[in-house]
Amino acid sequence: MKRILATTAIATLMAAGPGLAQDYPTQTVTIVVPYSPAGSTDPAARFIAGELQEKWGVNVVVENRPGAGSTIGTAHVATMDPDGYTILLTTSAYTTAPAVHHDLPYDPVNDLRAVAMPSSAQFVVTAGSSIQSETLDQFLENEAAERDIFMATAGLGSSTHFAGELLAAATGMDATAVHYSGGSDAMVDLIGGRADIYVGSMTAVLGNVQAGQIKALGVLGADRARALPDAPSTEELGIEGASSGFWLGVFAPGGTPDEIVEKLNADITAVMTSDAGMAYLENLDSDVGTMSAAEFQAMIEAEIEQWTVLAAERGISAD
Structure with missing residues (x-):
């Protein structure tokens, strides 16, 4: 009917x-x-x-x-x-x-x-208090080279999940995806140091970065973000296949x-x-x-x- x-x-x-x-x-x-x-x-x-x-x-x-x-x-x-x-x-x-x-x-x-x-908007690779590195290249050379990384996502199959998986595939990083019920819950654990990184949209993460609660390690794509001029882009770092x-x-x-x-x-x-x-x-x-x-x-x-x-x-x- x-x-x-x-x-x-x-x-x-x-x-x-x-x-x-x-x-x-x-x-x-x-x-x-x-x-x-x-x-x-x-x-x-x-x-x-x-x-x-x-x-x-x-x-x-x-x-x-x-x-x-x-x-x-x-x-x-x-x-x-x-x-x-x-x-x-x-x-x-x-x-x-x-x-x-x-x-x-x-x-x-x-x-x-x-x-x-x-x-x-661009995806931003952000890190919480568990990460000492200040930029994406430092992170890949240090923490990501030494241990499995806990990568928070806004849920299985979410755009943040796939952006993170794309980064992991492009860099060879060992990352375990930890799925939350949404970006807000993922951000809580990132700020608290219970998750290592979160690849989120500029809209979702910018306020927390500006407040100093998390760090912006880099952005996916060719160009740096206007709002985050100190965060390198993946293409700038020679990382291929991570643009999204x-x-x-x-x-x-x-x-x-x-x-x-x-x-x-x-x-x-x-x-x-x-x-x-x-x-x-x-x-x-x-x-x-x-x-x-x-x-x-x-x-x-x-x-x-x-x-x-x-x-x-x-x-x-x-x-």
Whole structure:
């Protein structure tokens, strides 16, 4: 019955023709965040919701549906009508989860459509009080060369988990992944010296670094971070194959008409490239993603393949 209703809804939307996007939205739009309000994703969702509400003149609300490493909220959106009134704002964990969870309650390629990438940021290799080194090269030459490293993650299959595994694979570091229920819990043990390192997004770790609670050893990718000029980049250190970034992405249920997807992409991009959006991102040392929906979809599919290969190579599985 559900499939019949969804098919009927899609047919109705398609029959509406090119004028559909001109009328959308005419009622409340819900942005589902598959994490708790305490996470770093929620503030971004509320900023975007507020800006879109002002732009559209309709209510835009944020609904938190945390659990199961973000898959509960994601699965919920996958079952909603493809009319643009329920959309998902999630993290790059969207592409890592399929690499370890082979029984996801949704197909990440077909059950949801990539819409827009509001922001992207660098991953930062951070260390707690158990590490004496000040930079990533010192860490690899000292602590990582002498013992197994306890690497905190925000959960099995999370983007922080895969960023850490990518670093370990690129450097040959012996690291035991210690999975927490989220980034906040991982940070507590990192600060307390019960975990050695955590590879987290700039958004999630910058405040703790600036407060002196943890150290930034380096960043993944080609360039140093604007907010952390003393932390070397992996490419600068000659570490190959460790480039990866953290992003926020908006998705809509599969079958959402192109006209609505394109309007969402254009309006979200406009919000994030506005003066308010740029100021918001600068405060987080993040960049706006200006991809088209098609370009973002292609990136999603490529990342799912990349992380699936890495999971097989590293023996990572939740099954």
